[in-house]
Amino acid sequence: MNRVLVIGGGPAGMMAAGQAATHGAEVVLLEKMQRPGKKIAISGKGRCNLSNSAELPEFIRHFGRNGRFLYQAFQHFFNQDLIDFFEGQGLKLATERGGRIFPAQGNAPDVVRTLRQWLEELSVSLRPNSAVEKLLIDNGKITGVLCNGHPVYGRAVILAPGGASYPATGSSGDGYKLAASVGHSIVPIRPGLVPVITQGDLAQRLAGLHLRNVGVRLIINDATGGKKGSKRQKKCTAFGELLFMKYGLSGPVILTLSNQIVDALQADKQVQLILDLKPALDEQKLDARLQRDVQNRHKEPMQSMLRGLMPEKLVQVCLDEIGLAPDRLAGEMRAKERKRLRFWLKNIPLTITGYRGFTEAIITCGGVSLKEVDPRTMASTCCPGLYLAGEVLDLQADTGGYNLQAAFSTGWIAGRSAVEHCLN
Ligand SMILES: Cc1cc2nc3c(=O)[nH]c(=O)nc-3n(C[C@H](O)[C@H](O)[C@H](O)COP(=O)(O)OP(=O)(O)OC[C@H]3O[C@@H](n4cnc5c(N)ncnc54)[C@H](O)[C@@H]3O)c2cc1C
Numbered sequence: 001m002n003r004v005l006v007i008g009g010g011p012a013g014m015m016a017a018g019q020a021a022t023h024g025a026e027v028v029l030l031e032k033m034q035r036p037g038k039k040i041a042i043s044g045k046g047r048c049n050l051s052n053s054a055e056l057p058e059f060i061r062h063f064g065r066n067g068r069f070l071y072q073a074f075q076h077f078f079n080q081d082l083i084d085f086f087e088g089q090g091l092k093l094a095t096e097r098g099g100r101i102f103p104a105q106g107n108a109p110d111v112v113r114t115l116r117q118w119l120e121e122l123s124v125s126l127r128p129n130s131a132v133e134k135l136l137i138d139n140g141k142i143t144g145v146l147c148n149g150h151p152v153y154g155r156a157v158i159l160a161p162g163g164a165s166y167p168a169t170g171s172s173g174d175g176y177k178l179a180a181s182v183g184h185s186i187v188p189i190r191p192g193l194v195p196v197i198t199q200g201d202l203a204q205r206l207a208g209l210h211l212r213n214v215g216v217r218l219i220i221n222d223a224t225g226g227k228k229g230s231k232r233q234k235k236c237t238a239f240g241e242l243l244f245m246k247y248g249l250s251g252p253v254i255l256t257l258s259n260q261i262v263d264a265l266q267a268d269k270q271v272q273l274i275l276d277l278k279p280a281l282d283e284q285k286l287d288a289r290l291q292r293d294v295q296n297r298h299k300e301p302m303q304s305m306l307r308g309l310m311p312e313k314l315v316q317v318c319l320d321e322i323g324l325a326p327d328r329l330a331g332e333m334r335a336k337e338r339k340r341l342r343f344w345l346k347n348i349p350l351t352i353t354g355y356r357g358f359t360e361a362i363i364t365c366g367g368v369s370l371k372e373v374d375p376r377t378m379a380s381t382c383c384p385g386l387y388l389a390g391e392v393l394d395l396q397a398d399t400g401g402y403n404l405q406a407a408f409s410t411g412w413i414a415g416r417s418a419v420e421h422c423l424n
Helices: 011-022 036-044 056-060 064-076 078-086 107-121 174-181 252-266 283-294 300-309 312-322 335-346 402-423
Strands: 003-007 026-032 093-096 100-101 125-127 134-136 139-149 152-155 156-160 187-193 197-198 211-222 232-244 249-250 269-277 350-356 363-368 386-388
Touching: 003 011, 003 402, 011 107, 011 156, 011 269, 011 402, 036 107, 056 064, 064 100, 064 402, 078 093, 078 100, 078 187, 078 402, 100 107, 100 363, 107 125, 134 174, 139 156, 156 174, 156 402, 174 187, 174 363, 187 252, 197 252, 232 252, 249 252, 249 350, 252 269, 252 350, 252 363, 300 312, 312 335, 386 402
Parallel strands: 003 026, 003 156, 026 125, 156 386
Antiparallel strands: 093 100, 134 139, 139 152, 187 363, 197 249, 197 350, 211 232, 211 269, 232 249, 269 350
């Protein structure tokens, strides 16, 4: 019997199923939800950022220290292979700013449709509403799964049920329990690429405000570290779009920094963000700009002058923060006050007190330990016949198409390796 069972109809599972079928296996794809690919359909704000055109070393860097695990999978199936695959199936792709690769029509459900059509042509048996509850093991080898209370048998099983984020799409952490049941270690999971919660009411006052070019400095203080109780500090900077929420901050620049923030908060460290609203101007240039504005608009009230410097929503907050009366004339601004304004524009401090949960996290950090998975085949080293692919693994990357490429590439390898296992 060369039957391969695939658990999970996400990008990893669909790619694995198609590869296994292409190489001669009878494939059953078990999907918990009514339809496969629910997460793909909402990915990239409904446009699906499938991959990135970055070169291999840079691509790998976006996965942090676990990225090396992906070298072999990417050697076999990388970004250009993914483009060739989808274009070969009739879905045209386009590369945008930052190397981000999308369907040319910008429609994520087209990606799901393309994959489903491919699987249909390959006669993959897709079973929706099929939740796998257990892996069946006999004499230390996998023999199948228990699904909706019934056994389903196969020579090899590919575990691709995703992580724990956005559970409404079907990925609600089942994979960790299934993997742990056959002896896999699970690196503690935490929400990744997730909005953060800030102290005070600043974010609430600015809720809904979207800023495009903001500099963000992340400062992590290790209150417990250092000699004689002194504080150790870690700093890093990022630049990009930011969104104020009622509870705190979101937007690409925050999501990018969020994995470091979550880890620091979990380690009881103090986390602060410093926002720079004028990253393109150094102190001197900003001062010259403020002096010019004060001169040109000296007969206008302060609030009207500030509207030329920042979005309307920020004006009242700015006046309050630096203690200026809104109706005083701009020409009356003292050098001391201008200095305070200049400092505030480049140094808005926000203390981070927490982060949102898995329901709002784009990815899950942590997962099945990579030490127990062969990077050449995606085979489990704990259970012969079991293969793992996608977000269930302890792999996490920045936004930019890296996570989906990893799901497709690990799925590609797992599908082929599972067939080889069946033939041996
Ligand atoms: C809102 C959002 C936007 C995103 N945008 C992007 C983006 O633009 N680019 C990018 O690279 N990444 C993006 N990501 C991340 C990316 O979608 C995931 O990393 C990727 O989908 C993981 O693929 P996967 O196949 O491992 O798991 P999933 O896509 O989560 O699929 C797992 C599947 O397994 C099924 N399943 C779970 N448990 C069981 C079970 N017990 N039995 C049977 N089936 C089961 C689930 O129902 C699901 O269909 C986004 C994520 C979110 C939440």
